[in-house]
Amino acid sequence: MSQREHNWYRTTRQMNRILSAVAVLCLAAAHSHAQSESQKPNVIVILADDLGYGDLSCYGADDIATPSIDRMAAEGAKFNSFYVSPVCSPTRAALMTGSHSTRVGIGGVMFPRNNHGLNPDEITLPELLKDQGYATAIIGKWHLGNQDMFQPLKHGFDYWYGTPASNNQFYYPNTKTYALDCKYREGYSCDGILKRETAACPLIRDNVVIEVPADQMQFTQRYTRETIRFITRNKDKPFFVYLAHNTPHIPLHASEKFIGSSKRGIYGDTIQELDWSTGEILRSLKELGLDNDTLVIFTSDNGPNTGKGGSAGPLKGGKGSTLEGGVRVPFVARWPEAIPAGTESDEPITGMDLLPTLTRLAGGDVPNDRVIDGKDIWPLLAAKPDAKSPHEAVYYLRGRGVQAIRIGSWKYRIATEKSPKDEKSERKAASDTKPKKINVETLFNLSNDLGEQTNLLDKHPEIAQRLKRQLSTFETDLRKNLRPAGVASE
Template structure:
C-alpha cells in the first residue's frame, strides 16, 4: 500500500517536493485537501491492495438448497468448516445462478454468459451429442492465459464426448464423472421399478470415471461405477484437490471442485455415515463441509491463505420431490427446476484473508456469471472476445462502501428457452408459465421421489426485499416497476428469444456439436 501511495503522489509531481512536517505552514484548508487526496489514493486502490494475482478455488455443490448449511439456515447438523469460512469471509444472500438445472447452470458459471446465449439448456445426458462450444472462452482458459495451472475434480456435465471434455476447454487435469451421478443403471428409482417389473430396461448405460490430461488425452479408470465407489467420491475428489494444491505451492492455480453430492442418489463414506444424527442428507452435507475444511487447510499449509480466493456455492436449489433425501430452500419458494427464488438463489460464501472483509454479508444481487469477469480483473487477464453477460463484482466482493449490484436486470430463463422472469435488485416480474410443485405435500424418506403436480403462475410482481418467499403480487402497487421490467424483458427477448412468446433471439450462439466424422471419436458409454 505504501508503494501505491508513493506512485499516486509521484504521478502528481509530489515527488518534486521535500516534505518535512516541521516545515509545513499550509493553511487548514490546504491540509484538508491534502488529506482527502491521500485518502483518494487509498480508494483508488481499494480492491484490497491486490499486489499479485490470486489463486482461485471454486467449490460447486450439486442441488444444495439455500438453507442447507448453518450460515444460511441454522441446520440441526453441524457445518463447522463452512461456519468458519463465513466468519473469515463474506456471505452473499442474493447470489443467483443462470438456470435451476445442472448443465445450464454450469455452462454459465464457466463462461460468464447466460446459458441461453451459448445454447446449453437442461441437463445433458449420455445420449446427448452436444457440449460446450470450443469457441467459448471458459474461466479455466482465462486463468491459463496468465500461466495458471488448472484442474477439475468431480462432475463435468458439459458434454461427455472427448471433444467436449474439460481438458479441451482450458483444464490441464480432469478426474471425475461426465454427468450426474443419477444417470446410472443403479439409480434407486430405477431399481424400485425393476423390482416391480423385471423386464424394465435401464434408461442409462454404466457410469464411468474418467481421468484426462491436456497433454495425454483421456482414459476410463472405472467403466462401471458401483455404490461403493459413489460412497468414496466426495473423499476421493477432495484428496485429489488437496494434492493439486500442494503440487502448486509455488505456482498460481485455478481449482474447480464440482462435487456430485448432494444430488440424489445420496452416498457418504463410512466416516460420516450416521454422524449427523439427522439422516443420510445431514451425513452427506457434513462430508461436504469436511471437504471444504480440507481444501482451506491445504491452502493454509502452503502459506497461500492471503493469496487465494475461495468461492463456495451451488448449481441450483434442492430437488424437493426426493423428500428427506433433498435439502431445503426455506424461506425461499419452490426448488430445483423452477425460477422461483428457491430454484436459483444459492447459499454462497467467499473467503480471501486480508482482502474480503471477514464476518460480513452482501445482500446485493450478483451471480455465478460474474465470477469470470471478476477473476479476469483480479488476475489481469483479458475478457473473452465474444459477448458475456457477467459483471465485475470486486466492489461487492471487497465490501466497498455504497457498492451496488452491477445488474439493472437479471434474466431468468428455463425449460428450453422460456423467459420466465426478469428481476432487478428489489423486484421480480414473473411471467405466466407452468411450473412444477409439490403444492405443500411432503416427500418420502427412502430416497425415492414423489410426483410433482403442474401449476401455472399469472403475471406477478414480487417485492423481494419485503417478500422473499414470493407470496404477494404487488404489480398494481408498482405499475412503474412493471413497465421497467417489461422493457428489460423485451431486451432479453430481442437478444436471446423467448419460447413462451415465440420470439427468436438475434444473439444466440450454438453449442458444440458432434459433426460428421466425429463418430469415430464418440464415446457411447
C-alpha cells in the same frame, strides 16, 4: 461475430502466448516475472450439486452442521442474493463462459443421448487463467457434453478427475477409453464392458475411465485428496481448482464415517461431509503457506431437490424452478489478504460474474469479441465503500426462455403453469384430459416477501408493466446474439 473475427481473436491470443513465453526466456526478466506471478491469487471454486439456500448452518439450517463453511463466511464474505440457473448444465456453462447459458446454446440438463455440448470455440475461464500462467484442474462433475471434443481437457483444464455428468446418469461404454488397471465393480468386467449398451456412472482421470461403476460413497473423500494433491504439486505457481462435487445430488451417498452424522438423514450427512472436505482444503492451504494467497469460493449449481431432503429455507420453490428457491443459492468467499472478515451483502450477483472477476484478478483481459453477460463483482467482494451490484437487472432463464426479471427488490415473473381442472375436463376421456397450460403473471417485493407469497400484480400494475417490457426487450436482444453449442458428428 464473423468466423473471420473469431479466428483472428483466437490466433491473436495464441500469438500473445508465444510472444510472452519468448519474452520471458530472452529478456532476462525472470525475477520480475516470478514477482508478478506471486501476486496472482490462487483460486478454488467449490460447487455443490443441488445444495439449497437452507442447507448450511450459516444460512439458517439448524439440523445440518457446517462449521468449516460457517468459518469461511465469518472470515470472509457471505452473499444473500447469489443467482444461478434452475438446473445444473446451464449454471456450469454460465460459470465457464461468463455468459447466459441460453446465449451459448446450453438451455437445459444434458443427457447421454445428446450430441451437443459446450462449443470448443467458447473462451472459458480456465483458458483465460491458463493464459496468465495458472495450473488448472477440474475435480468432479463436468456435465457440459458427453463426447471427447467437449471434455474438460479441451476447454482449458490441465487435469481432470471426476465424472462426465451427474452421478445418476449412465453413459455409452463404447465412447470411452479404459485404463489398463481400470477397476471394474458390481459385476462389470474388462472383457464385458464394451458389450454393454450402457453403463453406470464412471470415474475418470484425464478422459480415461479408471473405475466403473464409480464407488459413490467415496466421491467426496477422493475429490478432497485429489484437490490437496493438485494444490501441493502446484504450490509454487498460481493455480485454479474447480471442485465440482457430485453431492447432494441423488442418489445420495456419504462415506461410512459420515453416515448418521446429521439430524437430516443421509441428505444432511452428505453436506456435513462436504463441509469436512472444505475444512480439509482450508487446513492444507494453511500448512502450505498459501492461506493468505488463495481465494476460496463455496456455492451451489441450483436450488435443492426438496423431495429428497433439500431445503430452500425461507425461499419458495426448488430445483427446476425460477422461483427464488430454485435459483438463489449460498455464496461464501474467503481470501484473508483481500476480503474483510464478516462481510455480508444483499446485492444481487450471478454465477456469470466469476469469469470477469477472476480473470481480472489474475491480470487477464475479458474477451471483447463476444457478449459477456457477467460483471466484475470485486468491489462487492472486497467490501469497497458504496459498492453496488453491477447488474441493472437480474434475469431468470429456464430452458430457452426468460421467465422473470428482478430490478431492485421487485421481481416480475411470467411462467407457464398447469391450469386448474374444471368439471368438463374431469368428464372427458382420460386421453383428452391433458391439463391445459396457461401463463401466470406475478409481482413480488422481495424486500418484505422473500417467500413470494403475496402477488402484488393488481396493486402495482405500472411496475409489472415496466418490468414486463424490460424482460421482453432483453429476450429480443438475447435472441439476436446467440452462439451455438458445439455438435459432435454422428
